[in-house]
Amino acid sequence: MNRNDRASKYLSEKEQQDVREEVSYQKRRRNVTQRSYMQDSLIRIQQNAQLTQSEKRIWESIQNVGQMLDNLLVRAPISGQLSTATDLQIGQLISKGTKIGQVDILDKFKVRVPIDELYLPRIVKGLEGYADLDGKEYKLIVDKVFPTVTNGRFEVDMLFAQTAPTDIRRGQTLRIRLELGKPEQAVLLPTGGFYQQTGGNWVFVVEANGERAVKRQIQLGRKNPTYYEVLDGLKPGEKVITSSYETFGDNEVLNLKENKQPQ
Numbered sequence: 001m002n003r004n005d006r007a008s009k010y011l012s013e014k015e016q017q018d019v020r021e022e023v024s025y026q027k028r029r030r031n032v033t034q035r036s037y038m039q040d041s042l043i044r045i046q047q048n049a050q051l052t053q054s055e056k057r058i059w060e061s062i063q064n065v066g067q068m069l070d071n072l073l074v075r076a077p078i079s080g081q082l083s084t085a086t087d088l089q090i091g092q093l094i095s096k097g098t099k100i101g102q103v104d105i106l107d108k109f110k111v112r113v114p115i116d117e118l119y120l121p122r123i124v125k126g127l128e129g130y131a132d133l134d135g136k137e138y139k140l141i142v143d144k145v146f147p148t149v150t151n152g153r154f155e156v157d158m159l160f161a162q163t164a165p166t167d168i169r170r171g172q173t174l175r176i177r178l179e180l181g182k183p184e185q186a187v188l189l190p191t192g193g194f195y196q197q198t199g200g201n202w203v204f205v206v207e208a209n210g211e212r213a214v215k216r217q218i219q220l221g222r223k224n225p226t227y228y229e230v231l232d233g234l235k236p237g238e239k240v241i242t243s244s245y246e247t248f249g250d251n252e253v254l255n256l257k258e259n260k261q262p263q
Contacts, residue, residue: 076103083170104170111158116224117149122180129178133165152225187230192242206239213241213254
């Protein structure tokens, strides 16, 4: 007798049918439950992804708001001392790139030096100079030469060779000694109204006795607001009429015996 035969003795047909239906029901229930769990898992994965995206967007919005607030702050591009600033008003709109102040670099001052145009050919980058400040001597070096001449002067920028003085301020005046090499001997003629009529080609030279002034050809070179450099035609110590020659006409010789000697 097999096992099924033995079991059939103890279970009726109806009971067996009930058991088979119960087993079938539980299997279907299990399958439905599994599908439900799988769907719930997919939904939760999608929800988590959506929450992650929402969180990312929120943080981006917060950063954008922070950037907008940060843009309201004005930061200097360099470290230094604010020497000048525009008078700004609350709510004023300022375009990007607008200059609203000036910052001085306290350890990198440059000195703007005006120099007579007479020395323009001798001023080059790297030329050294010295300035005395509070009893101490500071070495400076020519960094940039601006050759444009205005009112008989051109300008150069000079930098301190070592550390700049700690108590120096923007706009402060320094007296600088430039080393141009060996001094040159030159005959100088004071500037005056004579140049308007002669173009610097000739002048009236006073004779030694002071009685006459004689017309003489000369050649001028460099100049500054005070003097002309005389290249030829005059000797040191000679006296020259430098005032206007407008009233002298075409005379070659001026008689000064009855007049005061010109200066």
